[in-house]
Amino acid sequence: MSVYKDPRSPYYSFDFQHAGNRFHGSTKCTTRREAEKFEALEREKAKALVKATRRAKASLAIDDVADRLWTHSARYDSEPKATETNLARLVEYFGPSKQVTDIDHKAAKDLVAWRRGHRVSRRGKRTKEEERALPLVSNATVNRSATKVLQRLFTFAKAEGAVFENEPKWGELILPEPEERVRELKIEEADALDEAMRADYGPFFDFVRASGMRLKECVTLRWSEVDFGTRQIVRFGKGARRVVFPITPAVREILFPLQGQHPEFVFTYVAIYGNKRLGRVRGQRYPLTYTGAKTAWQRLRASSGLADFRFHDFRHDFGTKLLRDSGNLKLVQKALNHRDIKSTLRYAHVLDEDVAEAVERLAESRKKSRSKLREVG
Template sequence: MATIVKTPSGTWKALIRKNGWPTTSKTFRTKRDASDWSRRVEDEMVRGVYIQRTASERMTIEQALKRYLAEVSPTKAPKTAQSEIGSAKKLIEKLGSYSLAALSAEVISEYRDKRLSERTRRKTPVSNNTVRLELALLSHLFNTAIREWGVGLSGNPLLNIRKPSPGAGRDRRLSASEEARLYAAVDAHANPFLGWIVRIAVETGMRSSEITGLRRDQVDIARRIVRLDDTKNGSSRLVPLSREATAVFKRALGHPIRPLDTDLIFFGEPGRDGKRRPYVFSKCWRALRAELGMSDLRFHDLRHEAVSRFVEAGLSDMQVSAISGHKSMQMLRRYTHLRAEDLVATIDELDERRRG
């Protein structure tokens, strides 16, 4: 039976002591509210479904996200952790004042719809994938709070929320003239690293972070392979090198200006702490593509280009995924875009074989 007493401040405190359950109490404005809460909690205890909600009612989304960023995000890949900081910033701005217990599916659905209707600084709508990442972070936050932090919640309110569709994959391909102009421009850059990195991306399909993070012992020129230990999906893989890629790596490894304080192939200047980190080329890449009139060309499109060329060369889906590191065939196909004019030639060849 609950004990209900009036406090010196005029509120009503309900205290429940029941064998097998932790002592539970809560303060209310009226005695009736205290009595109603006590009956509900005692009923849940009898049925064995009681959840102590005090922590979830006190912890706000802002507090929970800050704890998540401090404890969980550092265990992920650096690029993922950095992305989560941006997602958390927007979630805190819009939902930060809600408690974990108060954030309902209705509130989250409204947040999703408003975000999708927003315009960015470039006057373009917020992408579906941006909102998907924000909702994914929020969902994992709830799972972590329930499973690891011991926060009393009846469930994850995002489980039945409709997620925005991922949208169509990008189909940006390099034409022969664009490739020639791009190579000429990167070769003319003051730092030869830029030209080598661009060529390696087109030849191997490696991500920019995978290329710039390479160390000398990861490249085996004799066997013509690169060993990637730390990848986006968490799996290591071996990347075969074409003759062109092998020649580029030979030039990069033989670069005469190589400091003794780093094993990175593509290194930057020492930071304030005296340590060298991977070469950062994003700023000069943006300036270069603007000069070439290719502002719509992202560096990641070079990975798309490489994967599409692997398929056009006749490699199977399994062979291509082994090179690119895609875990699912569905994701691989989102990255593969074959030119219709090239497919026409292939169809003609098949027709000739049948007739012959």
């Protein structure tokens, strides 16, 4: 057996070769017998790794797999920066040389526990006490940013030919998520928002409420996607799907006056302060950014006193009101660009009153029919 004791360490080390590859490291064992058992397990792992690597015909180090996944498809995600951050987090957690074939259920479970201990991030400097006061990330965030990202790495590696003998049980690792709530904007809340609104941000938020589009879709709207002649906005939404949104009279009233403010982007803001580093001149207009829109929303929500309402709830508000007005789930599905109507069904509760009225009409109709039968009898 190739275990030996380094005089500078209390532990035995191992060092062997298999199929032209060298494997070495500390056994973390203080007796030769335990060290030899450890080395035997490492030899079995080495055989499995070489076998899997030959089938995959590429390195199975997590850093390399993540890099190939990024080049192959991840960089084309709807939010590539978030994907890049999530992949980098996994590489940092496991270490760049960690073989994905060595990540078993326990290792994945430990990852989930580690990620659950993180707190949500907020912009700006904070004291340690303020940082500790921030809430922990949600189960949904853990699922999307850790578990499902790791599962995606496994799926990609398997498509390349890798074989996993101890793949994590993904169904057991996915944390339960509460059903997404549907929140409507009340009339008094809308009035409070309008009163607290900065004039240069007004058109943007009016469009958000009138279109039901996602934050990123609104911020990045370009004039090349707006056609007043055909009365359509044509662009690619989540999942690179082609989305056509009608320019209604209300939407036209919002967008038409904005022409000429910027040659490319529809929505802009006025710089209140100059900033040499960013090239901002006080009083000049600049395209609205994703981060800037989120910051503006947080300030608007605070100054208006609006509670328990997220930016995404504008989309829920749009879907709910549209369904209540039309009674057509398929129409709402198309308007919100939902791939699966199951996503649209979350708004179905607004039809409860219509169902109740229909049931009542049916009952009344049966009563009348019975009365007529009695009269005839």
